[in-house]
Amino acid sequence: MKPKSDLPMKWSPVVQEEATGCGIAASAALARISYAEAKRVAAQMGISAADKRLWSSTDWVVGLLGELGIGVQPDPVPFTAWHDLPDCALLAIKWHLENDRPFWHWVVFIRQADGQAYVLDSKATLKQHLRTDFGRMKPKWFLNVALEVI
DSSP states (O other): OOHHHHHOOSSSOOSSSTTHHHHHHHHHHTTTHHHHHHHHHHHHOOOOOGGGTTTTSSHHHHHHHHHHHHHEOSEEOOOOOGGSSSEEEEEEEEEEEEEEEEEEEEEEEEOTTTSSSEEOOOTOOOOOEEEOOGGGOOOOOEEEOOOOOO
C-alpha cells in the first residue's frame, strides 16, 4: 500500500537529530514544527533526549505534546491490529527490555479520511520516513492523539 503522490498530507515526517530523540521528533511532526523548535520547548520543560530516566516513560512525551497544543490520552492502549487504531496515534515500536527496563521507539500513525494509512518514522538512518510496510513494524501499544485527520 503506497501513498499516492497527490494525497493531501497534513503532516510530514520529522527526522530526529539525536539518537534518542524519537519522542521529540514525533511531537514535532504532530505539531507541524521543526525538530529544533520541539527540542527548544522540551528543554524549557526540563526534557532532554539524553536523559535516560525519560526513555522508559510516556509522561514526558504526553507533557511535551500538551505544551505544543496537541491532546493525547495518557494511558497506553495495547496494540491489536492496524485497522483497530484511531486515525492518529503515537505508537511504541521496537519495544524491548534492557536490565528489566522497557524501551521503545516512537512513531506516528496517520489514517486519512480516504482510508490511506502510513507511519511517520523519525529514525535518521531510514531511506524513507513515510512508511507503509506495516508487517515489518511490531507495535506494542499506542497513545490516542486527538487530531483531526484530513
